[in-house]
Amino acid sequence: MSFLIDRRNFLKASTGAFVLAAGRRTLADAGEVRLAVLSDTHIAADPNDRFRGFSPHSNLKKTLDQVAASRFDMLVVNGDLARLNGQPEDYLQFAKYLDPLAAQMPLVVTLGNHDDRKNARAALVKRAGEVQPVEQKLVTTIDTGPFQLVMLDSLMATNIVAGQLGKSQRAWLAEYLDEQGSKPLIVFVHHNPDPEGDAALVDAERLLAILRPRKSVKALLFGHTHFYAYDKQDGLHLVNLPAVGYNFADGNPVGWVEAAFRPQGAALTLHAIAGETRDDGKVTMLDWR
Numbered sequence: 001m002s003f004l005i006d007r008r009n010f011l012k013a014s015t016g017a018f019v020l021a022a023g024r025r026t027l028a029d030a031g032e033v034r035l036a037v038l039s040d041t042h043i044a045a046d047p048n049d050r051f052r053g054f055s056p057h058s059n060l061k062k063t064l065d066q067v068a069a070s071r072f073d074m075l076v077v078n079g080d081l082a083r084l085n086g087q088p089e090d091y092l093q094f095a096k097y098l099d100p101l102a103a104q105m106p107l108v109v110t111l112g113n114h115d116d117r118k119n120a121r122a123a124l125v126k127r128a129g130e131v132q133p134v135e136q137k138l139v140t141t142i143d144t145g146p147f148q149l150v151m152l153d154s155l156m157a158t159n160i161v162a163g164q165l166g167k168s169q170r171a172w173l174a175e176y177l178d179e180q181g182s183k184p185l186i187v188f189v190h191h192n193p194d195p196e197g198d199a200a201l202v203d204a205e206r207l208l209a210i211l212r213p214r215k216s217v218k219a220l221l222f223g224h225t226h227f228y229a230y231d232k233q234d235g236l237h238l239v240n241l242p243a244v245g246y247n248f249a250d251g252n253p254v255g256w257v258e259a260a261f262r263p264q265g266a267a268l269t270l271h272a273i274a275g276e277t278r279d280d281g282k283v284t285m286l287d288w289r
Contacts, residue, residue, distance in 0.1 A: 076188065
């Protein structure tokens with residue numbers, strides 16, 4: 001994997017479709033979908049919680065200030081919302097930060113290994129997206145017009161580091177992708193799809209076997225590693241998102257990604273707020289297969 005290496009419309013949600021507040025243009029007219037993409041926020045009930053010298057609460061507040069200063073079509077938080085084991089109080093704090101922005105733009109979340117499915121669903125009442133009929137999983141989809149977004153659930157068990165989609169979710173995914181035909185799709189999942197990693201997605205190869213041959217799937221975005229990197233397999237872009245809460249190694253950025261999805265590709269802008277910040281503002285361009 002190589003490191004990823006220099007902008008915003010405001011939407012309101014209405015029955016699964018999104019309409020621009022200014023001019024009432026649809027996203028299909030705009031041809032571009034702009035997302036603020038966060039991962040691994042790790043918010044604890046205690047606002048003073050720290051880890052590796054970082055304050056996840058301060059990092060999230062700084063990140064959301066940057067997001068609020070621009071105009072995005074959607075806000076995505078890709079798993080590990082909570083600090084350690086997904087306590088109800090963790091999500092109350094998380095919702096306190098996110099709810100003001102969720103009133104302005106659709107908020108979509110996935111779940112990671114430090115989340116608790118029941119507690120998250122109870123507290124995060126302003127989530128957007130259509131919940132899909134996958135048993136014991138929180139799977140959502142959003143039709144933005146130009147793109148279909150698929151938010152998978154890789155939470156196997158709270159505070160167990162590895163993740164798993166499971167047979168029923170994989171079967172649903174394959175069928176759903178085929179039903180969408182040639183419409184471009186972007187897939188999100190918390191765990192990294194490393195077939196060799198003990199702490200990664202245990203059914204990673206099965207997931208990639210679903211995504212790689214379906215050319216309508218353009219990119220898979222994931223977190224979990226607290227590392228910012230990029231790879232490509234058979235034209236499928238694999239984007240490893242940085243963490244908002246803290247990094248695992250001093251040489252890695254802490255921050256979020258501004259993603260502009262366009263008909264022919266995407267522009268990913270790194271916003272490094274802490275850790276290694278030398279690549280702050282750098283852009284990686286993706287060309288769709």
